[in-house]
Amino acid sequence: MEYAIDIHQLNHYFGHGQLQKQVLSEINLQIKTGEVVIMTGPSGSGKTTLLTLVGGLRAAQSGSLKILGEELCGAKSKRLVQARRNNGYIFQAHNLHYSLTAMQNVMMGLEVHPEYTRQDMQARATEILQQVGLGDHIDYYPSDLSGGQKQRVAISRALVSYPRLVLADEPTAALDSKSGRAVVDLMQNLAREQGCTILLVTHDNRILDVADRIVHLEDGQLARNDVAIAEAG
Numbered sequence: 001m002e003y004a005i006d007i008h009q010l011n012h013y014f015g016h017g018q019l020q021k022q023v024l025s026e027i028n029l030q031i032k033t034g035e036v037v038i039m040t041g042p043s044g045s046g047k048t049t050l051l052t053l054v055g056g057l058r059a060a061q062s063g064s065l066k067i068l069g070e071e072l073c074g075a076k077s078k079r080l081v082q083a084r085r086n087n088g089y090i091f092q093a094h095n096l097h098y099s100l101t102a103m104q105n106v107m108m109g110l111e112v113h114p115e116y117t118r119q120d121m122q123a124r125a126t127e128i129l130q131q132v133g134l135g136d137h138i139d140y141y142p143s144d145l146s147g148g149q150k151q152r153v154a155i156s157r158a159l160v161s162y163p164r165l166v167l168a169d170e171p172t173a174a175l176d177s178k179s180g181r182a183v184v185d186l187m188q189n190l191a192r193e194q195g196c197t198i199l200l201v202t203h204d205n206r207i208l209d210v211a212d213r214i215v216h217l218e219d220g221q222l223a224r225n226d227v228a229i230a231e232a233g
């Protein structure tokens with residue numbers, strides 16, 4: 001079976017020589033296409049590092065990291081840049097451009113996809129903003145949107161290009177519980193519709209139920225006993 005994410009014996013280090021610090025140890029993780037997996041763990045346990053390796057945002061050094069069938073461990077930066085085009089990223093801070101409207105921000109998610117004409121981009125951006133309930137806010141600037149609305153724009157930007165993989169790092173951290181809930185529900189619904197795989201890092205216990213499975217990282221190591229939500233009931 002082909003996994004969306006297939007990691008074997010992955011190690012990662014920061015620094016060199018005596019200052020070298022191992023932040024990920026012998027990570028083994030398989031995530032099926034279409035699965036929604038939440039990664040939890042204490043601060044500093046290596047969650048963001050693992051997420052950025054999976055996303056091709058930093059280079060993997062040792063072990064095997066197959067993402068959508070492609071080995072990224074040892075990959076040159078050009079290949080990593082290409083691999084990133086398959087992914088949608090959602091961060092704690094929405095990272096929207098304040099000088100661009102909601103629609104223009106979402107269109108940024110299509111800029112690296114030359115197959116879209118300007119007209120296609122506008123139509124697709126409008127469509128997804130309508131799906132997240134912002135159809136009447138497409139010409140608003142981020143400064144005129146609430147935190148939850150900004151994060152919905154960020155989700156639209158991440159999902160507008162039909163990414164095969166969505167990587168989210170604390171997407172609800174800056175939101176109150178109601179907006180946080182709305183944001184993950186939207187993310188889950190859109191991902192299900194588009195059949196993409198989600199890996200989501202969170203400390204937010206209120207959203208754990210969106211996951212098919214929860215994996216726990218502690219001190220750079222994955223705990224063995226994954227919790228399969230469906231099986232646990």
Ligand SMILES: Nc1ncnc2c1ncn2[C@@H]1O[C@H](COP(=O)(O)OP(=O)(O)OP(=O)(O)O)[C@@H](O)[C@H]1O
Nearest residue numbers: 014015021023041042043044045046047048049050
């Ligand atoms: N660029 C870097 N250079 C050196 N050390 C780093 C770097 N990035 C992270 N680290 C260290 O690696 C370890 C893991 O960091 P990481 O950000 O992956 O943890 P985390 O589990 O995501 O934490 P948090 O929940 O606080 O975001 C920490 O000890 C951190 O200090």
